[in-house]
Amino acid sequence: MNIGQAADASGVSAKMIRYYEQIGLIRPPSRTGSNYRVYGSDEVHILRFIRRARTLGFSIEETGALLALWQDKTRASAEVRDIASEHISALETKIAELESMVGTLKHLVHCCHGDNRPDCPILDDLAGTTAKSKGH
Amino acid sequence: MNIGQAADASGVSAKMIRYYEQIGLIRPPSRTGSNYRVYGSDEVHILRFIRRARTLGFSIEETGALLALWQDKTRASAEVRDIASEHISALETKIAELESMVGTLKHLVHCCHGDNRPDCPILDDLAGTTAKSKGH
DNA sequence: TCTTGACCTTACCATGATGGGAAGGTCTAT
């Protein structure tokens, strides 16, 4: 299987497959006489694993750790759960930050009359000319 | 005022002030005879505006647009509200994505016994060996 | 006055994950 076919089969772009190889996330595959990379179903399986982990928001580093655990027959599932739990916490922190931004912005938009008057509470807030626009 | 003092006064690092100047977000300030950048309260005010917009998750490009509107005395507040509203939508989309990830991960962690057994539903899901782990 | 340390300048490199493109080699079907 060539890299393009492996890309189609795994959902990981050829570009990224080469990149994952370059950074050591996956092992260099064997090559044909004309230097083409050759992949088998094992490699495709690994690439699918990586894609799924990335889709769930794991960083490449975390993905590498999960991959190592996946391939380690003696691993304890507790390790995996720890990685996942920490990742959940990080995601929830990020969500809370975004929700805080949205809350502030919604408040500002709500206060904005949105017509042709040049007066604008949103800009006033950004400029810091209003006294505590939150908590009115 | 030197760049370090402007940084302290605005909360924007000296590094970023130079960067904002370089990309044209802010105007090059005047210089002393020894080529030091000189800032006044107007510039600090602008930098604070930028910092606040960045804190609210506006990209530098959006921040530039808001800045232009802020400095345009004839602007309509509706334009500002449109930028903010679009930004809220983008943030909410991002939040939904993250929440979806968290939901899946929580389910997986919940299914994981987390002991020393090598069997692990989280890895099984990543590997795609389980039939639809979601919606059990 | 000289020195020291804290500041300033520019220029380059790095991040993380991905895409784009160029220049050149290879394979397959016509």
Added chain:
DNA sequence: ATAGACCTTCCCATCATGGTAAGGTCAAGA
């Protein structure tokens, strides 16, 4: 034999920020 679809490596760009190095400047104290 040739066209076109693939492959190879190498370099560049993103976005916002931090770091570092080499060199110039300024203020305060000995």
